[in-house]
Amino acid sequence: MTGTTYALTDSWTMTRRELARWGRQPVAVVVNLVFPVMLLLMFGYLVGGGRGIGGDYLDYLVPGMLALTMAFGLEGTMVAVTQDLNKGVVDRFRSMPMANGAVLVGRSAADMLQSAIGLVVLLAVAAALGWRTDGGPGGFLGAVGLLLLFRFAMLWIGIHLALVAGKPELVQAVQILVWPVGFLSNAFAAPESMPGWLGTVVQWNPMSQTATAVRDLFGGPGGEPGHVWAAVAWPLALLAVFFPLAVRRFARLSR
Amino acid sequence: MADAAIVVEEARKTYGGKSAKSTKNPESTKHPKNPENPKSARNGGPALDGLDLTVARGTVHGVLGPNGAGKTTLVRILATLLRPDAGRIEVAGHDVVREAYAVRLRIGLLGQHAALDEELGGRQNLELFGRLHHLGARRARARADELLARFGLAGTGRKAVRQYSGGMRRRLDLAASLITEPEVLFLDEPTTGLDPRGRAEVWDSVRSLVDGGTTVLLTTQYLEEADQLADRISLVDAGRVVADGTADELKAAVGGDRVDVVLRDAGQLGAAVALLPVPQDTVTVDTDRRLLSAPVTDRMAALAGIVRALEEAGIRAEDIALRRPTLDEVFLRLTGHDERVKETA
Numbered sequence: 386m387t388g389t390t391y392a393l394t395d396s397w398t399m400t401r402r403e404l405a406r407w408g409r410q411p412v413a414v415v416v417n418l419v420f421p422v423m424l425l426l427m428f429g430y431l432v433g434g435g436r437g438i439g440g441d442y443l444d445y446l447v448p449g450m451l452a453l454t455m456a457f458g459l460e461g462t463m464v465a466v467t468q469d470l471n472k473g474v475v476d477r478f479r480s481m482p483m484a485n486g487a488v489l490v491g492r493s494a495a496d497m498l499q500s501a502i503g504l505v506v507l508l509a510v511a512a513a514l515g516w517r518t519d520g521g522p523g524g525f526l527g528a529v530g531l532l533l534l535f536r537f538a539m540l541w542i543g544i545h546l547a548l549v550a551g552k553p554e555l556v557q558a559v560q561i562l563v564w565p566v567g568f569l570s571n572a573f574a575a576p577e578s579m580p581g582w583l584g585t586v587v588q589w590n591p592m593s594q595t596a597t598a599v600r601d602l603f604g605g606p607g608g609e610p611g612h613v614w615a616a617v618a619w620p621l622a623l624l625a626v627f628f629p630l631a632v633r634r635f636a637r638l639s640r
Numbered sequence: 641m642a643d644a645a646i647v648v649e650e651a652r653k654t655y656g657g658k659s660a661k662s663t664k665n666p667e668s669t670k671h672p673k674n675p676e677n678p679k680s681a682r683n684g685g686p687a688l689d690g691l692d693l694t695v696a697r698g699t700v701h702g703v704l705g706p707n708g709a710g711k712t713t714l715v716r717i718l719a720t721l722l723r724p725d726a727g728r729i730e731v732a733g734h735d736v737v738r739e740a741y742a743v744r745l746r747i748g749l750l751g752q753h754a755a756l757d758e759e760l761g762g763r764q765n766l767e768l769f770g771r772l773h774h775l776g777a778r779r780a781r782a783r784a785d786e787l788l789a790r791f792g793l794a795g796t797g798r799k800a801v802r803q804y805s806g807g808m809r810r811r812l813d814l815a816a817s818l819i820t821e822p823e824v825l826f827l828d829e830p831t832t833g834l835d836p837r838g839r840a841e842v843w844d845s846v847r848s849l850v851d852g853g854t855t856v857l858l859t860t861q862y863l864e865e866a867d868q869l870a871d872r873i874s875l876v877d878a879g880r881v882v883a884d885g886t887a888d889e890l891k892a893a894v895g896g897d898r899v900d901v902v903l904r905d906a907g908q909l910g911a912a913v914a915l916l917p918v919p920q921d922t923v924t925v926d927t928d929r930r931l932l933s934a935p936v937t938d939r940m941a942a943l944a945g946i947v948r949a950l951e952e953a954g955i956r957a958e959d960i961a962l963r964r965p966t967l968d969e970v971f972l973r974l975t976g977h978d979e980r981v982k983e984t985a
Contacts, residue, residue, distance in 0.1 A: 391774065398771045402757065405768075409759045409800060477755035477816065480719045482744040483772040639723045640656065 392484040399491020400498075403465075407499075417461065417499070418506045421454040425507065428573055429514070440606025447511045448528070448599035448607075449572030454507060455536035456567050456592050458500050460560050462543030466492060467556050470547065479638065489635060493540055500536045504529060519604030528602040531616045535595040538620035541627040548634035571596055575607060591619040644730075645824050645855035646695035646718065651727035653688040653713055653879075687713040688724070689879035695872075700846070700856040702870030704863065710879040711859035712752060715828045718857065719749045732823045748817030748825040752832065754809050755816070758802040762793050762812050765801060769816050787815040791845065807838030814845055825849065827858045831865060843868060863970065875974055883974040890970070897939045898969065899946060901932045902959040915949040917942060930958070935965070935973075 407414045429446055469475050469488075478488050518525050546559060569586055571593040576584035587593055598616030601608030687710045695701040705711050716722040718731055720740040729735065734742040749755070756765050763784050770780030788794045791811040801809060810830065817825060827846065831839040846869055850856055860866050866873045867887045874884040883890060903912060906927055913923050916934055923934040936942035939962050950957050965973075 394774070395772060398768065402760070402768050405764055406757070406759045409761075472758060473751050473753035473755040474757055476719075476721055476751055476753075477749065477769070478772070479721055480744060480747065480749045481769070481772050482741055482774075487772075639721060 388484070392487065392490075395484040395487035396490035396494065399487045400494040403491060403495030404498075414499075418503055421450060421457075421503060421507050422510050424453070425450045425510065432573075443511070443514060443516050444603070444605035445575075445600065445607045446573065447507075447516050448603055448605065449570070449596045450511075451504060451507060451528075451532050451599060452535065452592050452596040453567050453570070453572045454503055455500060455532050455595070456539055456570075457563055458496060458503075458536050459539040459543040459546075460556075460563050461499070462492065462496050462540050463547045463559055464556055465496075466544055466547035467551065467553060470551050471553065475638075485635075486632075489544060489631070492544065493537070496540050497533065497537065501533065504532060520602045524602040524604065527613070528599040531595055531598055531602070531613065534617065534620045535592070538591075538623040538627070541624060541631050545627045545631035545634060548631060548638075566590070567592065571607065591623065594619045643697050644694050645697040645699075645732055646693065646701070646857060647728065647730045648691055648693040648714070648718075649728040651688045651691045651693075651714070651717065651729055652686060652725045653710075653717065653722070654686040654725060686879050688717070688727075691727075691876070691880055693874055693881060693884075695855060695857055697855055698850075698853050699871040700850050700858060700869050702866035702873040703857065703859040703876055704861070704866045704873055705859075705876035706861065709876045711876060712828055713879075714876070715749075715751070715826045715857070715859060719747060719826050720744055721749075745820075746823045748819075748822035750810075750814055750817045750825070750827045750830055752828050754801075754813045756801050756809065756813055759800055761798045761800060762788060762796045762804075762815075763798075765812065766816060766819065770819050773820050775819070783819060787818065791815045805838075806834055807841050810834060810838060810842055811845065814842065818849070821852070822854065824855045824857070827856060829859055829861065832861070839865075875970070890974075891965075896965075897936055897962050898965050899934055899936050899939075899942055900959070900961045900963065901946065901950075901957055903930045903932070904956040904958050906930045908955045911953065912950065912955050915946075915953055915955070917945040917949065936962075 425446065428450070429443055475488065479485060518528075520528065547556070550556070569583075570590040571587055576587045576593070578584075579587060594612065594615040597607065597609050598612040599608075600606065601610060601612050689710075691710065691714065693701075693703075693714075703711050703714065713722065717724050717729060718736060720736050720743050723737060729737070731743045732746040734746070736743050757768065760768070766784035766787055767780045770783050771777065773780075775783060785794075788796070791814065793808060793812055793815070796804070796808070801812060804812065814830070830842050830846070834842065843865075846856060846858070856869075858866070858869060870887065872884060872886055873890055874881045875890070876882065901912065901916075903909060909925055909927065909930065909932065912932055913920060913925065916923060916932065918934045918936060923932055925932055943960065943962060946960065947957075
């Protein structure tokens with residue numbers, strides 16, 4: 386077999402490892418999937434937000450929740466990578482004749498799969514609550530694509546942070562910090578309804594870009610035509626920074 | 641050397657300020673035997689400071705030293721996990737930096753911390769590592785079965801490794817490092833933290849491996865462990881080999897047994913030192929504890945001689961005891977930094 390074949394089979398083996406871990410922790414997996422649903426119900430019916438939104442709040446909220454779920458994925462990635470590093474199992478992988486990048490590829494593949502399932506569950510619940518897309522199949526698929534692209538950027542930020550910090554204490558800090566960062570977005574309310582400076586911060590949040598573009602593609606309120614490019618550019622820019630940083634950090638474990 | 645499985649010449653490694661964080665925990669801190677080793681890597685000095693080592697094929701080589709001596713750094717470099725700053729380092733005939741892949745094909749590693757997926761079961765772990773060794777699904781499965789049976793883990797079923805006892809975990813870890821029957825096996829403090837039974841289990845496994853022809857490099861803090869398992873022993877301190885030889889050679893160099901004499905009156909210590917039938921510069925004196933300590937060669941003759949000499953001189957002893965040298969004393973004799981001797985003398 387050639388090096389490329391090894392890289393593929395090893396990546397697949399590492400992905401299967403993550404899937405096997407799901408099988409061992411079904412409760413954790415379900416909680417992960419239910420949590421965004423809970424947030425959707427809470428903000429949709431309990432908190433009753435939607436300041437400054439012209440239109441149905443559910444149509445505004447669903448894209449925001451989808452984007453928020455992708456953003457919170459960062460934390461899950463970081464926890465998993467930190468655990469591996471601290472258990473010494475990464476040492477075993479690195480001392481084996483396997484494609485080294487497979488450790489990171491397996492992590493990415495499993496996390497992306499989990500997030501894709503998370504999207505499906507959230508969309509199914511939204512549909513049950515009466516949410517519909519007006520964007521047609523093309524718009525729908527485009528929106529899902531943008532969300533997964535955003536998740537992919539979050540994933541590599543998570544890997545990088547875990548490799549830099551390498552300690553469970555910092556994971557906790559990030560677990561808390563994703564909340565304000567996630568909420569300083571247009572996920573729940575329109576930036577126009579906020580004080581000027583706050584609205585500006587919120588509008589610049591990459592998560593807001595994705596949420597706005599998804600709203601546009603779904604044809605709901607809060608969408609801005611032409612925003613799709615911003616929702617493509619932001620995650621790509623983040624990837625351009627954090628992907629090489631993370632890969633370099635991983636290679637530097639041998640320093 | 642053609643028949644050498646491991647060659648290390650002038651190996652040097654210093655952890656840099658920033659990158660030291662990512663290569664976390666160069667030495668375990670669980671058993672601080674040498675908390676104030678001024679030259680240890682944790683105090684900013686080099687972890688390896690021109691270390692030389694040669695291990696013949698098919699032998700067990702013990703690397704004995706206190707915490708911070710550089711044992712784990714050495715193993716991590718040999719296992720291609722860490723790049724040396726300088727030196728020629730070859731494992732199974734391949735350079736650990738330039739031919740890391742070739743080295744990885746030929747080694748097994750049992751690190752200080754269990755390198756397992758704790759959520760998965762024993763079989764799942766072994767199959768995972770087998771696949772990553774490119775055995776293919778069927779052979780990986782067969783090999784997992786074989787190893788589980790060999791290490792007495794066949795009955796563990798689907799139980800997660802998290803729920804294993806310390807000894808079971810160590811055995812599974814060892815099994816995982818033997819998937820491809822490596823030419824060279826590194827064991828980094830394999831029994832640290834195990835109870836006596838777990839320790840005996842690991843020792844038995846290592847012995848049976850060596851019978852199969854594997855070369856083993858073993859680090860340990862325990863003189864006894866090195867004595868039990870190793871053909872040759874290197875004593876490491878502050879990143880250098882300070883002595884090596886067979887266990888017998890090292891013990892002879894240390895002087896075998898020691899005698900401790902506790903006097904009733906500290907004022908007589910000086911007179912007692914002159915009476916002991918051993919070279920005076922080998923005697924250490926601890927005034928606070930009214931204690932004399934000296935290496936002796938013929939234990940019974942020395943004991944009888946000391947008792948008689950003290951009696952004739954009218955010096956009253958509270959206690960006289962023969963004992964084996966401690967690891968500290970071995971190092972004190974062999975490392976050359978004798979701070980503690982000067983302090984107490």
